[in-house]
Amino acid sequence: MSANIKVYDDIIPIVNMLNGGKTIDEKVNVSIAIGLFAGNMVTLARAAELSKLSLGEFIDVLKDRGIPWGEYTEEHEKMDDIAIKSLLSRMESIND
Known part of the structure; x- marks a missing residue:
């Protein structure tokens, strides 16, 4: 399905x-996909699919526009801290 939009x-x-398209239609569709992604209405992969860009190309467009595409939450930080402590502990036991 498509629609004509003024x-x-x-x-x-x-x-x-x-950037992110050659024609006005492509550029508008990429911009809409970015808006949907930024508004948490679609995932990164779905936004790339909607924009008809590869995931890498879509991420590049987001980077060019200064739009964060990866979310690093407090939970991610806690998990990283646990993994680092575990790794350091194993390294210490190997060196002893």
């Missing part, structure tokens, strides 16, 4: 400056 004349020059 893009306001003031927006077209801005959209033309965006």
Whole structure:
């Protein structure tokens, strides 16, 4: 399914400056996918799929726009701390 959408004349020059597509339609679709991802409505992989870009290409577009694509939570930090302590402990026991 597709829809014809009117893009306001003031927006077209801005959209033309965006990377992530060659045509206005492609650039608008990438921008919509970014908005859906940034709004936590779709996953990173789904946003890349919707934008018709590979995951790597989509991540590059996000990086170019300064949009964080990986989420490092407090829970991730706790898990990393546990893993590091465990690794250091094993290394100490090997060296003893």
